[in-house]
Structures are given as structure tokens and as C-alpha cells.
Amino acid sequence: MNFKIYLKEGFTEHIVMSSNRRLERLQKNIDSKEKDWNLLLTKCQELSSACLIEVDPATKFKLEVQIKETEEELEKLELQIDQLERQLNDLERASSGNLEQSNNFEQLHGALLKLGYEEQHRPFRKILKDHALGSFLIQGSSSEYGQRWLLNRLAISITDIIDAKKVKIDLAQVSSRTDVPALWRKLAGQVKLSGDSSYDDVAARVCEWWKTQNVLIIFNNVHATVEENLQDLFHDFWLVIFNKAQELNLQQGNFKLLMFLVDYKGEVRTWNLNFARQYNASWQSSIPMELPKILPFSTDKLMTWIEQQSEVLPAHLSDDVEETVQSLLALARSGIPEPTFREICNLCGCSWDDQEEIWQQL
Structure with a gap:
């Protein structure tokens, strides 16, 4: 299958480097929060030990309040760390398929450049x-x-x-x-x-x-x-x-x-x-x-484009072209270009927000 390539060889490298940087940032964030969590855990243990031997009721009450606040902070940090670790795992899984993914996105970009x-x-x-x-x-x-x-x-x-x-x-x-x-x-x-x-x-x-x-x-x-x-x-x-x-x-x-x-x-x-x-x-x-004022994409324009790009686009978009186009028009406010690009990307398993700056260098 032959596709016209619109992005240069550096595209794939850019995708991989961008993913690697995100992995590094996530890992550093996790490491920092785990360090904070360990400090809080030590603080909580020290407060608990002090509370056990404290005999003054007022001081004991203050310690119990501090313990409760510290435990709440620990719980919040645990949730944040869990969320970051899930993001890291998801990104690592996605990164393992970056080469294939970047080629797919490259072909999608080429197809979108032929729309309207x-x-x-x-x-x-x-x-x-x-x-x-x-x-x-x-x-x-x-x-x-x-x-x-x-x-x-x-x-x-x-x-x-x-x-x-x-x-x-x-x-x-x-x-x-x-x-x-x-x-x-x-x-x-x-x-x-x-x-x-x-x-x-x-x-x-x-x-x-x-x-x-x-x-x-x-x-x-x-x-x-x-x-x-x-x-x-x-x-x-x-x-x-x-x-x-x-x-x-x-x-x-x-x-x-x-x-x-x-x-x-x-x-x-x-x-x-x-x-x-x-x-x-x-x-x-x-x-x-x-240059003529940009107008929304028409039904005919979208249908013709999907049919012409059927080898590049996911098969389910071409199964019922008319239904696909009606769905796009409904989601993209009657074919306004950028919302249409965004919905097409969603249907193709691609994030418009992630690709926007890569595809639009000016």
C-alpha cells in the first residue's frame, strides 16, 4: 500500500522523544510524591508514639488532631501516586507501539490534508x-x-x-x-x-x-x-x-x-x-x-473524502459512509473544520490535541 508522506523522517523521532520526556516527567513526579509520602509516614509514626506516652489530655488531643490530619494527607498522596502510576503504565504501553502508531498518524495527517x-x-x-x-x-x-x-x-x-x-x-x-x-x-x-x-x-x-x-x-x-x-x-x-x-x-x-x-x-x-x-x-x-472565506465541510465533501481515503482510514468509517458523515456533522456542529478534524481523529484512535502542534508548525 503506497501513501504520500507529508511529514518528514523526524516525525517519528519527535513522537518517541515526546513520549520519553513525558515518561521521565511522570516518573520524577511519582518519585517526588513518594518522598513526601515517606516523610509524612515518619511524621505520623512519631506523632503516634508521642500520643501513646502523653498523659496531658489537652496535649494528647492536639496530637490526635495532628495524627488525623497527617493520615488524611497520606491518603490524598496515595491517591495521587496511584493515579500517576496508572498514567505511567498507560503511557509505557502506548510507547511500546509508538513506531506503528506514528506511521498511522502520519498516514492520517496525509489523508486530512486532502479534506476540503x-x-x-x-x-x-x-x-x-x-x-x-x-x-x-x-x-x-x-x-x-x-x-x-x-x-x-x-x-x-x-x-x-x-x-x-x-x-x-x-x-x-x-x-x-x-x-x-x-x-x-x-x-x-x-x-x-x-x-x-x-x-x-x-x-x-x-x-x-x-x-x-x-x-x-x-x-x-x-x-x-x-x-x-x-x-x-x-x-x-x-x-x-x-x-x-x-x-x-x-x-x-x-x-x-x-x-x-x-x-x-x-x-x-x-x-x-x-x-x-x-x-x-x-x-x-x-x-x-x-482567498475565499472558509466554510463548513458539506455532506458530499465528507462522503467523497471518506470513500477516497478508505485505504487509510479505519474500516468502520467506510462500512456505512452516510451514517459516519451524519455522526460527524452532528458532533462537529454541522461540519465546522476544526471540530470535524477532532472527531475524525477520535474515530481513528488519535488525539487531535496531542497532534495539533506537531501537524501545525506555523
């Missing part, structure tokens, strides 16, 4: 076929629409994320949202320049990187800033990069320079900004492209 988002991927693919430079708005009604998933999916379709040069700015931070100079200082710091560097200096550094590697610039939470800030970003940063690319003829090189604007509320498209909404021969890289 065609409306966004299609124009992106067309642009990158003709241009080495591009800026894209990724948008959905809430963070559960998988904007981050789409960002990673688009990025890994053209580059190894680990090897690409990355600049990441969160516009939800107060300084970036309201203070334009603070935003530029942060941007300068991300490209390893001093905070008083000019816009031209920052753009020149980015273009210098671009000559030898793929560059990904990500502005997260663009909905949290103000319209004027994005206008400045386009005019003072992106347009400068575009002009330098023209001047140095960088668009003819082997590497891509991409800027992503990630909107988790679907609001930015209503602002008075110059976004292109369709790609054609007259489009210029200086104009950011608004």
Missing part, C-alpha cells in the same frame, strides 16, 4: 505557479474554521516549513494593535535588525533571505488591529518588497516569498483595503489576494 479547502488552495496554486512572490488573506468566521490548518497546508505544499525562514507577528498584542512604531520594531527584531531600522532596511533584509531560501511572513490575528495599520503594512512594507523584487529580478529565482494575513473573525474583507478576489493574468504580486 480546494476553494482556497486552487487560486494559491495558480498564483505560485506563475509568481515567486505573493500575499494572501486567510479568513473564517471563527478560529474553529481551521485558518491555522490552511496556513500550514498552503506552506507545506511549496516548502519544508522547518527549513524556511519564518517571520511571525501577532497583531492581537496590544502594542502591535495600537502602536505602529511598536509593530515595526517587532518586525525589525524578527529579521534580526535593530528597532530603529527603516522600512527599507527591513524589506532589504527579507529580500536578502529570499535569494537563498523560502521566506514565510505571517501576521496572525489581523482582525485585531485597525484598518490603517494594515494599509501602512501594505504600503510601507509589502510594496517596498515588491519594488525591490522588481529591481533585483528576484521573482525569477527558485525560492518563494509569501506573506499570510490570518483573520480569525472574517472581518478584514469588509475593510476598505485593496484586495484582489480573483486571479488573472493582470494580477500583480503587490496586491494581496483574498
Whole structure:
């Protein structure tokens, strides 16, 4: 059975190392609590001995209260240790099958990367076929629409994320949202320049990187800033990069320079900004492209995907595709992408929460 591999060889090592670290942390926690338990046990024994020989009623009563409190603490610690030991045993059993498990998760990741988002991927693919430079708005009604998933999916379709040069700015931070100079200082710091560097200096550094590697610039939470800030970003940063690319003829090189604007509320498209909404021969890289708003997965889309990925997915999902899809739609609030991914992972014996950071490196 042949599967397209979307994760690199380091994926399996990452899984094993992550499990080993969790085992070590659990064992250290157990050791620490057992040490505390032994100290409490010694304290309880000493209090009991003192209570046996004490003749003063008031002192004896105080000792009995202390003994009871210490015994309660011992009982709580015993429960905590038992719980941690169960977790350790479960993790050890799971770790013994890590290699097989990581291969299964790798195949599941590959299958999930083929679910939906065609409306966004299609124009992106067309642009990158003709241009080495591009800026894209990724948008959905809430963070559960998988904007981050789409960002990673688009990025890994053209580059190894680990090897690409990355600049990441969160516009939800107060300084970036309201203070334009603070935003530029942060941007300068991300490209390893001093905070008083000019816009031209920052753009020149980015273009210098671009000559030898793929560059990904990500502005997260663009909905949290103000319209004027994005206008400045386009005019003072992106347009400068575009002009330098023209001047140095960088668009003819082997590497891509991409800027992503990630909107988790679907609001930015209503602002008075110059976004292109369709790609054609007259489009210029200086104009950011608004990718279509992410929508929930439809019944037909999910049914087609399950049928196409039946060799990768557990057999019970394909036994009754229609029933599986109806169950997914009910659990995932009518096909909202991220809840859908989570439920698919559950059906496949995989935890979305455990894999989320591994699968989404941006």
C-alpha cells in the first residue's frame, strides 16, 4: 500500500522523544510524591508514639488532631501516586507501539490534508505557479474554521516549513494593535535588525533571505488591529518588497516569498483595503489576494473524502459512509473544520490535541 508522506523522517523521532520526556516527567513526579509520602509516614509514626506516652489530655488531643490530619494527607498522596502510576503504565504501553502508531498518524495527517479547502488552495496554486512572490488573506468566521490548518497546508505544499525562514507577528498584542512604531520594531527584531531600522532596511533584509531560501511572513490575528495599520503594512512594507523584487529580478529565482494575513473573525474583507478576489493574468504580486472565506465541510465533501481515503482510514468509517458523515456533522456542529478534524481523529484512535502542534508548525 503506497501513501504520500507529508511529514518528514523526524516525525517519528519527535513522537518517541515526546513520549520519553513525558515518561521521565511522570516518573520524577511519582518519585517526588513518594518522598513526601515517606516523610509524612515518619511524621505520623512519631506523632503516634508521642500520643501513646502523653498523659496531658489537652496535649494528647492536639496530637490526635495532628495524627488525623497527617493520615488524611497520606491518603490524598496515595491517591495521587496511584493515579500517576496508572498514567505511567498507560503511557509505557502506548510507547511500546509508538513506531506503528506514528506511521498511522502520519498516514492520517496525509489523508486530512486532502479534506476540503480546494476553494482556497486552487487560486494559491495558480498564483505560485506563475509568481515567486505573493500575499494572501486567510479568513473564517471563527478560529474553529481551521485558518491555522490552511496556513500550514498552503506552506507545506511549496516548502519544508522547518527549513524556511519564518517571520511571525501577532497583531492581537496590544502594542502591535495600537502602536505602529511598536509593530515595526517587532518586525525589525524578527529579521534580526535593530528597532530603529527603516522600512527599507527591513524589506532589504527579507529580500536578502529570499535569494537563498523560502521566506514565510505571517501576521496572525489581523482582525485585531485597525484598518490603517494594515494599509501602512501594505504600503510601507509589502510594496517596498515588491519594488525591490522588481529591481533585483528576484521573482525569477527558485525560492518563494509569501506573506499570510490570518483573520480569525472574517472581518478584514469588509475593510476598505485593496484586495484582489480573483486571479488573472493582470494580477500583480503587490496586491494581496483574498482567498475565499472558509466554510463548513458539506455532506458530499465528507462522503467523497471518506470513500477516497478508505485505504487509510479505519474500516468502520467506510462500512456505512452516510451514517459516519451524519455522526460527524452532528458532533462537529454541522461540519465546522476544526471540530470535524477532532472527531475524525477520535474515530481513528488519535488525539487531535496531542497532534495539533506537531501537524501545525506555523
